Amino acid sequence: MSPEPERSPQPERDPVPLGQQEPERSMPWVPMAIGAALLALVIGGVILLSRSGEQAATGQAHPYGANLRFTDLKVSASENFVGGNVTYLDGVLTNAGDRTVNAVSVELTFRNTLNEVVQKETLRVMALSQSGPYPDLIDLRSAPIAPGKSRTVRLTLDHISADWNRVAPDIKVTNVSFQ
Numbered sequence: 001m002s003p004e005p006e007r008s009p010q011p012e013r014d015p016v017p018l019g020q021q022e023p024e025r026s027m028p029w030v031p032m033a034i035g036a037a038l039l040a041l042v043i044g045g046v047i048l049l050s051r052s053g054e055q056a057a058t059g060q061a062h063p064y065g066a067n068l069r070f071t072d073l074k075v076s077a078s079e080n081f082v083g084g085n086v087t088y089l090d091g092v093l094t095n096a097g098d099r100t101v102n103a104v105s106v107e108l109t110f111r112n113t114l115n116e117v118v119q120k121e122t123l124r125v126m127a128l129s130q131s132g133p134y135p136d137l138i139d140l141r142s143a144p145i146a147p148g149k150s151r152t153v154r155l156t157l158d159h160i161s162a163d164w165n166r167v168a169p170d171i172k173v174t175n176v177s178f179q
Contacts, residue, residue: 064101067098068096069094070091075088075168089168090128092150093125097147100144100145103125103141106123107122108155111167119160126138127142128151129143
């Protein structure tokens with residue numbers, strides 16, 4: 001026979017008199033709540049600091065958006081590596097304001113032939129570089145747009161509603177970050 005494993009001795013507990021409940025052991029709720037609140041403050045602070053001057057995209061037009069002009073818009077499409085269609089909206093973004101822009105988000109509104117909204121997309125604007133045989137997308141943080149300057153940009157859409165009327169979508173600048 002194999003020897004029985006040794007059991008650690010159980011601390012003896014005073015018996016609870018009949019008719020009474022065993023006293024509850026309470027969790028240290030106050031220290032846990034303070035710790036959770038501090039953790040939430042730290043996470044919130046990190047998020048605020050990481051935004052570096054960006055306003056949160058709220059669907060509202062950004063005030064500086066009136067200084068950003070999209071021109072020469074062209075729509076093209078291609079097939080991606082998994083067989084799906086990708087639609088590109090290329091154009092020129094001009095900064096007519098007085099601040100250097102290093103991030104822009106826009107809301108595109110696509111309509112049908114009855115002028116009803118069939119799709120809304122919020123996208124980050126990317127700079128388009130033609131340095132090699134194929135165009136490269138560059139984040140505006142790496143290629144900021146100075147006041148009075150223009151840059152070729154691209155918006156990439158994985159899907160557009162089949163009901164779209166093929167007219168250029170409405171473009172609303174919802175978020176701008178400055179250098």
